[in-house]
Amino acid sequence: MSGAMLKDALVTLKESGVRITPQRHAILEFLISSECHPTADEIYKALESDFPNMSVATVYNNLRVFRNSGLVKELTYGDASSRFDFVTHDHYHIICDECGSIVDFHHPGLEEVERLASHVTGFKVNSHRLEVYGVCPTCEKQASKAN
């Protein structure tokens, strides 16, 4: 399960010539075990006790390394902090407009949309990004209580 995922990730890195440092190991491990798509700062804070001297720059640098190796996806939100998601199987995100919580859901890939887009625009398609927005059950409950 998650142990194997970590091992695979480390192999992938090594094969592309990236050194495995304790910091990289810890960041990867935290990302894999994390359920909540952390920000760079959350990772930094979570590892503070184990790595009191680690710099925020190290977190950012390594997240970029992981992203370039295809191990990690960056979820961007304008002015707010990016969130980082360890890539496992394909999934999409649904995001609460009220509290910002992110939940995974699975759906077959949208190849048909990619094909149409490519056909209409002449682009060579690489990937797509899909997010659904709404109100999570918790916030929905609180809203109905308030009324």
Added chain:
Amino acid sequence: MSGAMLKDALVTLKESGVRITPQRHAILEFLISSECHPTADEIYKALESDFPNMSVATVYNNLRVFRNSGLVKELTYGDASSRFDFVTHDHYHIICDECGSIVDFHHPGLEEVERLASHVTGFKVNSHRLEVYGVCPTCEKQASKAN
């Protein structure tokens, strides 16, 4: 065409109690006539000659006003500047990984995906965001020339 769109937009604003200032008029007009999803700064620079004293804050403030009125959509990209898109009919965007250019394309709404996401997660769905990424014909051509 675009004249009517501007008029409609002004009516919408007035009806929701938003004052029509020369700056707002100009920003809206520029957004509607623009084909290229400008950033706040691009709008600011484009209107500099007509409004030499206008502040960047004014551009940001008004883009937020327009967004809250549903006239404008904000396209966010992590660290980079947001881009702003006057809402006409529903369309999606395809974005070049090389040069960043954004092209519109039309596709029926993804209600089926929204339904599934809602069913699986228990969220009440409000909206979704879909973007396709790839390489535009221009960049593709340059790449093949380089080889």
Added chain:
DNA sequence: TACTTCTTTATAATCATTATAATTAGTTTA
């Protein structure tokens, strides 16, 4: 062990966006 190279750290810089306070300008009402 010495050397080269990559990584980390600490810190400063950058840049988009927002907050603040003072001034100006729409809008309303007498």
Added chain:
DNA sequence: TAAACTAATTATAATGATTATAAAGAAGTA
């Protein structure tokens, strides 16, 4: 139309995420 009220604009400073830089440290290699 003019005073009065309120919202909008301006100029500027502040914020906060991310990146650049340079020096110090650690990993891999001969």
